[in-house]
Amino acid sequence: xxxxxxxSNKLSFQLKTPKGTRDWIGVDMILRESIFSAISEVFKRxxxxxxxxxxxxxxxxxxxxxxxxxxxxxxLADQGGEDSAxxxxxxxxxxxxxxxxxxxxxxxxxxxxxxxxxxxxxxAKGRMREFYQCDFDIAGSxxxxxxxxxxxxIVVEVFEALGMQDYITIKLNHRKILDGLxxxxxxxxxxIRSISSAVDKLDKLPWDQVKLEMEEKGLASEVADKVGxxxxxxxxxxxxxxxxxxxxxxxxxxxxxGAEDMELLFKYLEAFDVLDKVSFDLSLARGLxxxxxxxxxxxxPLSSPEGFAKxxxxxxxxxxxxxNVGVGSIAAGGRYDDLVNMFSKKRQIPCVGISFGVDRIFTxxxxxxxxxxxxxxxxxxxxESDVFVMAFGGKxxxxxxxxxMSVANQLWKAGIKTEFAQSVKPRLPQQFxxxxxxxxxxxxxxxxxxxxxxxxxxxxxxxxEGHPEKDGYxxxxxxxxEEVQKxxxxxxxxxx
Amino acid sequence: xxxxxxxSNKLSFQLKTPKGTRDWIGVDMILRESIFSAISEVFKRxxxxxxxxxxxxxxxxxxxxxxxxxxxxxxLADQGGEDSAxxxxxxxxxxxxxxxxxxxxxxxxxxxxxxxxxxxxxxAKGRMREFYQCDFDIAGSxxxxxxxxxxxxIVVEVFEALGMQDYITIKLNHRKILDGLxxxxxxxxxxIRSISSAVDKLDKLPWDQVKLEMEEKGLASEVADKVGxxxxxxxxxxxxxxxxxxxxxxxxxxxxxGAEDMELLFKYLEAFDVLDKVSFDLSLARGLxxxxxxxxxxxxPLSSPEGFAKxxxxxxxxxxxxxNVGVGSIAAGGRYDDLVNMFSKKRQIPCVGISFGVDRIFTxxxxxxxxxxxxxxxxxxxxESDVFVMAFGGKxxxxxxxxxMSVANQLWKAGIKTEFAQSVKPRLPQQFxxxxxxxxxxxxxxxxxxxxxxxxxxxxxxxxEGHPEKDGYxxxxxxxxEEVQKxxxxxxxxxx
Numbered sequence: 001x002x003x004x005x006x007x008s009n010k011l012s013f014q015l016k017t018p019k020g021t022r023d024w025i026g027v028d029m030i031l032r033e034s035i036f037s038a039i040s041e042v043f044k045r046x047x048x049x050x051x052x053x054x055x056x057x058x059x060x061x062x063x064x065x066x067x068x069x070x071x072x073x074x075x076l077a078d079q080g081g082e083d084s085a086x087x088x089x090x091x092x093x094x095x096x097x098x099x100x101x102x103x104x105x106x107x108x109x110x111x112x113x114x115x116x117x118x119x120x121x122x123x124a125k126g127r128m129r130e131f132y133q134c135d136f137d138i139a140g141s142x143x144x145x146x147x148x149x150x151x152x153x154i155v156v157e158v159f160e161a162l163g164m165q166d167y168i169t170i171k172l173n174h175r176k177i178l179d180g181l182x183x184x185x186x187x188x189x190x191x192i193r194s195i196s197s198a199v200d201k202l203d204k205l206p207w208d209q210v211k212l213e214m215e216e217k218g219l220a221s222e223v224a225d226k227v228g229x230x231x232x233x234x235x236x237x238x239x240x241x242x243x244x245x246x247x248x249x250x251x252x253x254x255x256x257x258g259a260e261d262m263e264l265l266f267k268y269l270e271a272f273d274v275l276d277k278v279s280f281d282l283s284l285a286r287g288l289x290x291x292x293x294x295x296x297x298x299x300x301p302l303s304s305p306e307g308f309a310k311x312x313x314x315x316x317x318x319x320x321x322x323x324n325v326g327v328g329s330i331a332a333g334g335r336y337d338d339l340v341n342m343f344s345k346k347r348q349i350p351c352v353g354i355s356f357g358v359d360r361i362f363t364x365x366x367x368x369x370x371x372x373x374x375x376x377x378x379x380x381x382x383x384e385s386d387v388f389v390m391a392f393g394g395k396x397x398x399x400x401x402x403x404x405m406s407v408a409n410q411l412w413k414a415g416i417k418t419e420f421a422q423s424v425k426p427r428l429p430q431q432f433x434x435x436x437x438x439x440x441x442x443x444x445x446x447x448x449x450x451x452x453x454x455x456x457x458x459x460x461x462x463x464x465e466g467h468p469e470k471d472g473y474x475x476x477x478x479x480x481x482e483e484v485q486k487x488x489x490x491x492x493x494x495x496x
Numbered sequence: 497x498x499x500x501x502x503x504s505n506k507l508s509f510q511l512k513t514p515k516g517t518r519d520w521i522g523v524d525m526i527l528r529e530s531i532f533s534a535i536s537e538v539f540k541r542x543x544x545x546x547x548x549x550x551x552x553x554x555x556x557x558x559x560x561x562x563x564x565x566x567x568x569x570x571x572l573a574d575q576g577g578e579d580s581a582x583x584x585x586x587x588x589x590x591x592x593x594x595x596x597x598x599x600x601x602x603x604x605x606x607x608x609x610x611x612x613x614x615x616x617x618x619x620a621k622g623r624m625r626e627f628y629q630c631d632f633d634i635a636g637s638x639x640x641x642x643x644x645x646x647x648x649x650i651v652v653e654v655f656e657a658l659g660m661q662d663y664i665t666i667k668l669n670h671r672k673i674l675d676g677l678x679x680x681x682x683x684x685x686x687x688i689r690s691i692s693s694a695v696d697k698l699d700k701l702p703w704d705q706v707k708l709e710m711e712e713k714g715l716a717s718e719v720a721d722k723v724g725x726x727x728x729x730x731x732x733x734x735x736x737x738x739x740x741x742x743x744x745x746x747x748x749x750x751x752x753x754g755a756e757d758m759e760l761l762f763k764y765l766e767a768f769d770v771l772d773k774v775s776f777d778l779s780l781a782r783g784l785x786x787x788x789x790x791x792x793x794x795x796x797p798l799s800s801p802e803g804f805a806k807x808x809x810x811x812x813x814x815x816x817x818x819x820n821v822g823v824g825s826i827a828a829g830g831r832y833d834d835l836v837n838m839f840s841k842k843r844q845i846p847c848v849g850i851s852f853g854v855d856r857i858f859t860x861x862x863x864x865x866x867x868x869x870x871x872x873x874x875x876x877x878x879x880e881s882d883v884f885v886m887a888f889g890g891k892x893x894x895x896x897x898x899x900x901m902s903v904a905n906q907l908w909k910a911g912i913k914t915e916f917a918q919s920v921k922p923r924l925p926q927q928f929x930x931x932x933x934x935x936x937x938x939x940x941x942x943x944x945x946x947x948x949x950x951x952x953x954x955x956x957x958x959x960x961e962g963h964p965e966k967d968g969y970x971x972x973x974x975x976x977x978e979e980v981q982k983x984x985x986x987x988x989x990x991x992x
Contacts, residue, residue: 029546
C-alpha cells in the first residue's frame with residue numbers, strides 16, 4: 001500500500017503486523033506467561049508429557065477434518081516442495097502423531113502453541129487469526145469415564161490456579177444422549193447434525209428463533225417442540241435421574257449407553273470434588289463432528305453477549321465486532337474415539353481432551369487487572385529486575401562505571417536480576433528515574449569513600465517518608481548478596 | 497504420494513511431518529525445555545523483557561534484509577489477503593517492532609521462538625527448516641561498548657547455566673577494524689564484502705584455498721597475502737596492542753575507531769570477568785550485511801567438522817549431511833546500528849544482540865546425556881510424575897477406584913504430581929509396572945483394612961534389597977501430603 005507521499009524518505013508500505021495478529025510485550029506478556037505457567041503446572045501435576053509439533057503440517061493431514069471451517073486454513077505457497085498449511089488446532093496434529101507412533105498405546109500429552117485461522121478478527125474479545133491453545137488430552141484404552149473425569153478435574157485446577165474458580169461453570173452433555181434424544185423425538189437420522197447445530201445456539205438465541213431455524217431446516221413443528229422440551233433441561237445429577245425416569249428416552253439404546261456413562265461420571269466427579277462446578281446441559285452440542293461421547297464447555301458470565309457488553313465501557317461496535325457474541329467459551333473439549341483411526345486404519349486409540357482458550361482467558365484477566373490498577377491494587381511491575389546498581393559523587397566524579405559493572409556482576413553471579421545505567425557518567429537523579437520507571441524495588445548505591453572501605457549502600461525504593469530505612473544503610477560487599485536476598489523475600493514480586 | 501497398495505484401507509498419502517521439521521516429545525522435549533528455562537533465567541537476570549511477534553510478517557518487511565538467502569523464505573499462499581511470509585529470524589521482527597513503537601527509546605528484549613528457512617536440512621547436526629532461536633538484544637543509545645560487554649557477559653552466564661562453560665570460546669572481531677584492514681591492504685572498496693566472506697571461511701578451509709577464492713574474486717596475489725598476514729592473527733588483548741603498533745593499520749581511520757571500541761571493551765570485559773573466554777580473531781567476518789561494529793561467534797570443539805565427526809560413532813555421511821561442516825557456531829551476533837532506520841527514516845536506534853542456536857546446543861547436550869546414560873549416570877526420567885497411587889486386595893477385591901481417585905485428588909490439591917491406573921480393577925503388578933515405566937519415585941498403596949483406620953502405605957520405589965524402608969511404611973491420610981513432600985526433597989528429580 002503506497003502512502004500519499006510515496007517517495008523519498010517514506011516507506012512504500014505500511015509498518016504493521018499482518019491482519020489478526022499482534023505483538024505481545026510488557027504487562028500483557030507477563031500476564032500471558034503467568035497464565036501459561038499456571039496451566040502447564042496443572043498439566044504436569046496430572047502426568048502430562050509435553051508434545052511440540054511443527055507449526056505447519058502437510059495439507060493432506062488437515063484435509064477433511066474441519067468441515068466447512070476448512071476454508072479458514074492458511075496455506076503455504078507452493079515453492080516447489082510439499083503442499084503444507086499452518087495448523088488449525090492442536091488436536092489433528094496429536095492424532096497424526098499418535099497414528100505415526102504405533103508404539104505409543106497410552107499417553108497424557110499437553111501442548112501449548114499457536115494455531116491459525118483466517119477468520120474475522122475481534123481484537124477486544126481476544127479473537128485473533130493467530131492465537132494460542134493449551135491442550136491436554138488423554139489417549140489410550142482405559143475403563144469408561146475415568147480419564148473423562150480427570151480432564152474435568154484438570155479444568156477445575158486450572159481455573160483455581162488462575163483465581164477464576166468462582167466464575168466458571170462446566171457445561172456437560174453426551175453425544176450419545178443427544179443423538180438418542182433427537183432420534184426418540186423423531187428427528188430424521190440425516191438431519192441430526194444440522195438440528196444439533198441449531199440447538200447449540202440456545203445459549204445465544206431465544207427458543208423461538210432456534211425453533212424457526214429447525215423448521216427452516218425441514219423439521220416438523222411438533223418434533224421441534226418435543227426436542228425443545230428436553231434441551232431446555234439443565235442442572236445436576238437430577239437431570240440424569242429425569243432422563244432415566246423418562247419413558248421415551250429410557251427406551252432409546254443410545255440414550256441408555258450415554259446415561260450409563262454419565263452415571264459413572266457423576267460418581268467419579270464426586271471423588272474428584274468437582275460436582276459443584278458442573279451443569280448437565282442438554283442443549284450443549286459442540287460444533288465439531290469428531291466427538292463421540294462426553295462433551296463439555298467452560299463458560300463464565302463474560303461468555304455471553306450481555307455479560308461482555310456490561311464489562312466494556314465503550315461500545316464493542318467501535319471495534320467492528322459482532323455485538324451478538326460474547327467472549328464465548330473459555331475452554332472446551334470432549335471424547336473423540338475415532339480420529340486417530342482416520343490416519344491409520346490399524347490404530348484405534350480412544351481420546352478425550354480439553355482445549356483452553358488462553359487469549360479469551362487473557363482478555364478476562366486483563367480486565368480484572370485493569371480494574372485492580374484503578375483501585376490501586378496493581379501487582380504487576382513494568383520490569384522484573386530486582387536491583388539497580390548506581391553511583392554518586394561530588395566534583396570530578398568519575399562515574400564509577402567499572403565499579404558499577406563489577407558490583408552488578410557480583411549480583412548476577414548470585415542469580416539476582418540486576419541493572420545499571422549504561423553510561424559512563426550518569427547523574428544520580430537520572431539513575432533513580434531509570435530504577436523507578438522499571439518499578440525496581442532495590443538500589444545498591446556506590447560512593448567512592450564507602451567503596452574504598454569495602455562498603456555499599458542498600459536502599460529499598462519507594463519507602464514512605466519517616467520510615468527508619470528510608471535513606472538505606474551501609475552493607476559490606478561480602479554480605480551484599482545475602483542482604484539483597486533477604487530484602488527480596490519481603491518485597492512484592494511481579495505475578496508469575 | 498500414493499502407497500503401493502493404493503486403495504482400500506490405506507491412506508493415499510505419507511504420514512509424516514513436512515521436510516526439515518520434527519515432533520518433540522519425551523526426554524528430548526524435557527532437555528529442550530531445560531535449555532530454554534536456563535537461558536531465559538539469564539535473560540531476565542539482565543533486565544530482559546520478553547517480546548512475542550507473529551510467526552509470519554508482511555512480505556515487504558522481510559524483503560531486502562537477507563541478501564541472497566531471501567530465497568530460503570517460506571511464503572504464505574495468496575488467499576486474498578496481505579502477502580505474508582514466515583519469519584526468517586527474530587532480528588528483523590524486532591527492528592520492525594522498534595520502528596512501529598516510537599515511544600520506545602531503550603529496551604532489553606528477548607525472544608525465544610521458531611524461525612523458518614527452506615534450506616537443506618541436516619538432522620543429526622540439529623540443522624532443520626523449523627528451528628528455535630533465543631535472542632537477546634539491547635536497543636537504544638548508550639555510551640560506547642557498555643551494552644556490547646553486557647551481551648558477552650550474558651553469553652558466559654548462559655553457557656555456565658548449561659554446564660558448558662569449559663568448552664566455549666567467544667570469537668570477537670570488529671567490522672570497522674576488518675573493513676579498515678582490507679582498505680589498508682589495498683582491497684578495493686567494492687570487493688570488501690566478497691573478500692570478507694572468503695576470509696570468514698578460514699575456520700573451515702586452509703589458507704591456500706581461501707587465497708585461491710580471493711584471487712578468483714579478482715584480488716591480486718600480493719594483496720591477498722598481505723590480508724592473509726593479518727587475518728591469521730588471533731589471541732587476547734595483545735592482538736589489539738599489535739594493531740595499534742602496526743604502522744599500516746594504525747594509520748587507517750576505520751581501524752583507529754574500531755581499536756578505540758576494542759580498548760573499552762577489554763576494560764569492561766575485565767570488570768565482567770569474561771576475559772578468559774574471548775579470542776580476538778581477525779578472520780571472523782559474519783555473513784549478514786547489517787552489522788556495523790563488534791561481531792562475535794561462540795564455538796565449541798564440536799563446531800568444527802573434525803570435532804563433530806569424532807563425536808559421532810557412525811559416519812555423518814549416512815544422514816546425507818555435508819561432512820565438511822561441523823555443528824557450526826552455537827551462538828552469534830553483533831552490533832547493528834542502522835537496521836531500524838531501514839523501516840522508519842525518523843528512527844535511529846542503535847542495537848546490539850546475540851542469538852543462541854538452541855537446536856545445535858541441544859544436539860551437543862543430548863550427546864553428553866547419552867554418554868552419561870551409557871555410563872549409568874542418567875538423570876532424566878521418562879515422566880515428571882512423583883507419586884503413583886495404587887491399591888491391592890484379596891479375593892473379591894473391589895479395585896478401590898473411588899478411593900484411589902480421592903487420594904490422588906488429595907495430592908493434586910497439594911500440588912503434587914500424581915497418577916493412578918485408569919481402570920476399575922487393576923492388578924498390583926500392573927500398577928507397579930506403570931509406575932516403573934514412568935520412573936515415578938514414590939508409591940502410595942491403599943489396602944482396605946489400612947484405609948478403614950485412615951492409613952495408607954508410602955513406599956519409595958527402586959530401593960535396594962535390605963534397605964530398612966524397602967517395604968514402605970504406614971502413614972495417616974492427614975500426614976500424607978507432608979510425608980510425600982519430605983520424601984520428594986530427598987529424591988532425584990528430572991533435570992530442569
